[in-house]
Amino acid sequence: MNPLDFQYLADMLKARSGLILTGDKGYLVESRLLPIARKRGLSTLDGLVGALRRKDELLIREVVEAMTTNESFFFRDNTPFDTFKAYVLPRLLQSRADSKRIRIWSAAASTGQEPYSLAMLLSEQKAQLAGWRIEIMGTDISSEVLLRARAGLYTQFEVQRGLPIQLLVKYFKKEGDQWRIAPEIRSMVQFREYNLLDGFGSLGRCDVIYCRNVLIYFDQPTKANVLDRLADAMPDDGMLFLGAAETVLGLSNRFRPVKDRRGLYEVAPVSR
Template sequence: MTGPDYDHFCRLIRQASGLVVTPEKAYLVSSRLGPVARVEGLPGVADLLAVLRAGAPDALVQRCVDAMATHESYFFRDATPFDQLVSDVLPSLIAARQSQRTLRVWCAACSSGQEPYSVAMVLQELGARIAGWKIEILATDMSEPILMKARAGIYNDFEVKRGLSPERQTRWFKPEAGGWKVSPTLQQMVQFRQHNLLQGTAGLGVFDVIFCRNVLIYFDVENKRQILEQVSRAMANDGSLFLGSAETVLGVTSAVESTPGVRGLYRKTETHLLRSA
């Protein structure tokens, strides 16, 4: 799949979402846009690309963005970040926040909700250590359809068993509608909101912990830099940023740096601390 219509589509998706679609991903475009073309009553993907190039409404562009986005997620994905959250990050924050007794967490590109609900479980399991604290978990994604699934909090057997121990499944989920529904306790802890990372962080506030994992791999270097610098501004000065295991800030930005001895965990650099002061 090549030609002006395909080239225009690549530019359109990059402008709308930051996602980089290259000629080598034509097979992916074909498979993911097929259902969109059928819903639109079009013979095929080539016809859909022609419609997009002719000037499609924003709603159709967003449906194509949603289709192209990768929504891979599961509970306690790559367990290490959650272990680090429990063993390193939260103890320091709890000690530092004893006066205000407030914690704010942002899960960016949260997909269908498994990550923020995993964070909610971790915080609930701290028990008396944060009893009476104000806990806020903001979970954002650019796709409203995937956020609808996250808000519903209903997962099938495969999704629940993928990453959850039997003990956590029993404690935090109940059978419902042919699947498993997350407990009201966890649902009430998480606020889901539509947000595109390219829009910056204005209005989101300041966070003690930010998860932005396995999403930067889909952006070019310039958009990675823009996102990381915006995210760093939304971090508390002693806050922590979790990135995916395949992601790095080297050669991208000096706003954040890796935490010595802890892979995938980042903090503000001294230079950025001074700028934020």
């Protein structure tokens, strides 16, 4: 791909998704976009970019979805789920005792493993949560992965990545060579297409937000902007989970790390 076309593609991806495409990612561009070009009858990536320049919205959407990383698995990294169960949930049970309502947002939910992991975790605590209204929302920029998330159907490989065997037996049913998550777990999660570059007003306020392994793909100003808007979408005692390689330090004063809780941040008091 010639440098001008590569720059056009990089600028389009940043504007549409926040993704930063650097010059060393040529291999990634080829592996993900050549199949799209060939499907369109185009022999080169330059030809594909030519079609993008004509503002083909369907093609733009397909390219953005192809370039977005959708790596996910059940109970990924464990710590964020252990922390939720041992630290965040008890706090919410106390602070939300009057309303008996908890809202959780899994941003960049991909094929659904993260929000479904939370749903299973909360289902395991249903005695404590009797009479409570639990809302889990999963969003992603990709309509394709959300179709898979809503179906709740996973391969043997996917259920073997992080999912404890007792939860597989309890909450999944074998369908051919795949596994379907139980209807009662699927019903706990509402999925919707959403771009983190858009405003969050229509999503409502969320007590807990999981936004893990997303900010690493953004530049510094975009990271700061997303973090500030996440804070706006949370109550004063809201909790934010980031990925192990992510931080709010040097980016936003709207959150502060929770001591001895790796990857967990709380909304910081607003200085007057």
